[in-house]
Amino acid sequence: MRVGIVGWFGSDNLGDEMLLRSLITCVRSVEPQASFVVLCPDPERVTRLHEVDSIHMPTLRGGPGTRERQSTAQRALRECDVLCLGPGTVFQERSHNLPWPGTLPLFARIVGMARAAGTPVAVTGAAVREGGTPFGRQLLRGIGAACTAIGVRDARSAGYFGRSAQVIGDMAYTLPLPQLQPQESAQKRFGVSMRPLADGVEGPLIAAIGGCTERLLSDGWSGQFLSMAYGRGAQGENDTTIYEREFSRTMDLAPSPLDTDGPLSASLDRWLTTLAGNQLVLGTRLHAALLAVALGVPTVAIAYERKVNDAFVDLGLERHVVQPDVDAATLHRVAMETAAARDEFHKAAMRVADQGVVSRSFVASVLRGLKK
Template sequence: MRVLVLWADDASPNLGVRALGSGTAELVKRVWPDAEVTFQNYGRRVPQLPIGRVRSLVKERVLGRAGMQKWLAGFDLVIDTRSGDSFADIYGTRRLVVMSTVAEFATQAGVPVVLGPQTIGPFDSRSGRAIGRHSLRRSALVMARDSASAGQAGELGRAPDVLTTDVVFALPRPDVPRTRDVVFNISGLLWYANPHVDSVAYRDTVTRLYRSLAGDDRRVTLLAHVLDSDNPDSDIAAIREFSSTVAPDAEIVFPTGLDDVRETVASAEVVIGSRMHACLNALSVGTPAIPLAYSRKFSPLLSDLGWTHTVDLRTSDDPVAAALGELASPTLRADAAALVERAHATLAVAEDALREVA
């Protein structure tokens, strides 16, 4: 069994993308233990698949000089992750078109394409909706990771076959002692100018939150979840600046990889995170997490799992007070344990659906 996983991998500097890739591979291995999994992503290209531009893909489809269709036909199954949240037009239509074109050409190569557990939508443009509708119609199996995504898919004429959750819950749980108190993930994406939240307000929020925690004698560890790369929104630069100006005495963890970051969050009493997968990594190992949400991908996924301890940076009048209020909740740890049970049960539905496809 040869499985191609699109738009995720196990070596990305974004540890959320690594969690997506490794979690998808783990899901595959649960169904087909001897499966050979190949990753294809922007930072992990093969010469047969010219993913830089739509024009290059179409040219290769017509001329076939690089052997793209033959290469795609060599797989028994394609799982299209869309990087977890890119099956939408919020990042522009170019990204959506490239990803959708690769999926279409895989289908034309005779390989079933599964839309793996992911956020679907939003599609705010007419062209985005048309592309989304086509991709949904052509998929052999559609899996949404939250009910809002299921609704988006239904509006485009193809209700998902499976409503499940994020594949991070398929990853093994590390066994480490709880040696840390509060692990605080600060996002480089939000630290600098961005289309999601006001970066000045974000800096003020995380600064006031850190000082409140320190004033309450909480031991705070600063955690990066997107590592150094060509991508300007690396968490490392933001944390270095935050440490030098606000938190010179705080422990800093720049993880070496996915296993390291999961061991770090497993060692904490609680995680406060601006990256969704920093929070999901924590919750999947049983550590309570308080997300500082900046987009719609957070709340539906977590609410479906019964997790209500989320602070929305876009709508909260006082996100610091809200986060401290959630931190004081007496049910945090019990709620986290219940969430893990629900996540494992709903992910089993995805396993059963995969067995029927290939």
């Protein structure tokens, strides 16, 4: 079986790379001999990290290599038994660094190319960024109508596609987790995930996180910064710029799995083990927060986008969510309440595991449907 996957992979965002690894793992659990081709912005990087074939997405705009990319994508789609759209927030009309109409025309074109090649298409753990227009909603309905199966991350995204859409949760919930040995440490450690944000939001939030971490450090905690993205080819996405400017004097920088030139798998397990060693995480990046919860680590989610809030509400953790305009005193109070709620997060970790079963079942049903 040949499986195509299309998404924003290879841009050095750890969340996206974890999602791709999760989907590949789910497919291989059903079809161990499956091969893959990933349509993405940086094929060379994806091949190194995941050891699969990858090609450039076809571009909508003219320029050098446009015709070659188009023909390469057409040939690749003809060879696929199924094309998976996602996982991740692949359907975006705009963001703070993405002009309208965003990714929607590109994904509509890829779906049209797959249909012309006779290749069925399945939305797989994808999501829609908020803030869409009537044009975008119409285009999403057209994409959904062309798909044989629609499995989306959350109920809000499902609403764009209609009754045929299934909510399967975040594909990161299926990520294989390392076997952890119980560890007792006299010193408590916290992790911070902070991404670049829009002007007017970033400054006050950095002040709040800085004030909270200062109090934690004065109380004897140690801290580490979790850089989730280097922003390869994506302006305003490099988390280390925040670390170097704001936090390098007060906490260590945790090694990133993205620092490897080889496969992601071994370095990712080491990163997850390090993440599990925290007694508290403060996270803006969705997948820093979700993977911490999956490991049972008490986590405060900073909801810079609706998807962060929605994910924690779905897990029954809404009291551990703060908004980006939170002040330092409130953030510290919520952090202390969260750190004391370990039993609550152990239960949430079990809910994550249950949701992972739903995601894996959806992928299995898509693959089984190809054989009917």
